[in-house]
Amino acid sequence: MKSLAELEAIREKALKEMSLRDNTGKIRVVVGMATCGIAAGARPVMNAFVEELNKRNVQNVNVTMTGCIGACRLEPIAEVITPDGKKTTYVKLDPEKARRIVVEHLINGHPVKEYTIGEAE
Amino acid sequence: MKDISLHLMDIAQNSVSAGATLIQISFDCRDGFLIFRLTDNGRGMDEELLKTVTDPFTTTRTTREVGMGIPLLKLSAEITGGSFEIKSQKGEGTTTEARFVIDSIDRIPIGNVDETLKTLIMANPDINFEITFQSEKSSFKLKTEEIKKYLNGVPIDSFEVIEWIAENIRDGMKVVFGGVLNEISG
Numbered sequence: 001m002k003s004l005a006e007l008e009a010i011r012e013k014a015l016k017e018m019s020l021r022d023n024t025g026k027i028r029v030v031v032g033m034a035t036c037g038i039a040a041g042a043r044p045v046m047n048a049f050v051e052e053l054n055k056r057n058v059q060n061v062n063v064t065m066t067g068c069i070g071a072c073r074l075e076p077i078a079e080v081i082t083p084d085g086k087k088t089t090y091v092k093l094d095p096e097k098a099r100r101i102v103v104e105h106l107i108n109g110h111p112v113k114e115y116t117i118g119e120a121e
Numbered sequence: 122m123k124d125i126s127l128h129l130m131d132i133a134q135n136s137v138s139a140g141a142t143l144i145q146i147s148f149d150c151r152d153g154f155l156i157f158r159l160t161d162n163g164r165g166m167d168e169e170l171l172k173t174v175t176d177p178f179t180t181t182r183t184t185r186e187v188g189m190g191i192p193l194l195k196l197s198a199e200i201t202g203g204s205f206e207i208k209s210q211k212g213e214g215t216t217t218e219a220r221f222v223i224d225s226i227d228r229i230p231i232g233n234v235d236e237t238l239k240t241l242i243m244a245n246p247d248i249n250f251e252i253t254f255q256s257e258k259s260s261f262k263l264k265t266e267e268i269k270k271y272l273n274g275v276p277i278d279s280f281e282v283i284e285w286i287a288e289n290i291r292d293g294m295k296v297v298f299g300g301v302l303n304e305i306s307g
Contacts, residue, residue, distance in 0.1 A: 002285055002288050002289045002292060004271070006285060007268070007271065007272075007282070007285055010275075010279070010281045010282055010285060011271070011272055011273060011275050011282075013281075014275040014276075014279050014281070014282070015273075015274070015275055033130065033134055033240075033244070034131070034134060034190070035131050035189045035190040035193065036189075038122070038127050038130050038131050038134075039122060039127070043127070043130060043236060043237065043240055044236075046240050046244075047236065047239070047240065050243060050280065050283075054280040063243070063244070064244045065134075065240070065244040067134060067138055
């Protein structure tokens, strides 16, 4: 069983690191998590985003979820919204594609064109 | 939907959309049934919507006129010989309950409830979640509100905290449902 002592260690470590974080200019990743998205595999996609971001210690990205984005046949879908308001819509995702988007788009700033809705349509 | 944890994700998403601040989720194994119940304090539904909510041609969505989430859960439960019920009070909240016959060949597995909860808490750090597992063997309870108090300002959606919660839930499932549900080893 996980113990409260472990949670306490996590808390202490996080408190130390919190002052280092910069919350301004966050990129948002929004994963469609309605019936259509879930059935197509949105949950592992969302987890892949979060795990990869944590592995690479990226702090300026928020991963969240929303309902149906409207193009159910292209699920799983995720939108990347940069602080300047620019939106990129990625479609037919899987965990592997999500990890590539983290590296190429979220870290290096180059959208992965071949996964975007424009290419799929 | 391949397992119950995916249904949970879907139904909980309705609670999020309904503006809930507390979502209570329980899995209870007794008398040969696996009972999944989700209660929220969201805006609830009026009688008219409640009557048609299990109809796939009812949805709150505006882009299209079909909503499959609730009808699919109802079907998953009824196909095992179980039942489905949804109760709601406008302004008070909604309770959804699905009863699965554990030994039915058509019962889908419970799935990765820990992964669903992880995703839900991470995406909705301001909503409080209460999760309960119960069987004749044992019981387990986790309340994110208590964890938040303990964290003393550290965000609950910090990666390591979320991982700790997920592992806790995974352990809880093993203790309570190991050997009771044949997909979880005892």
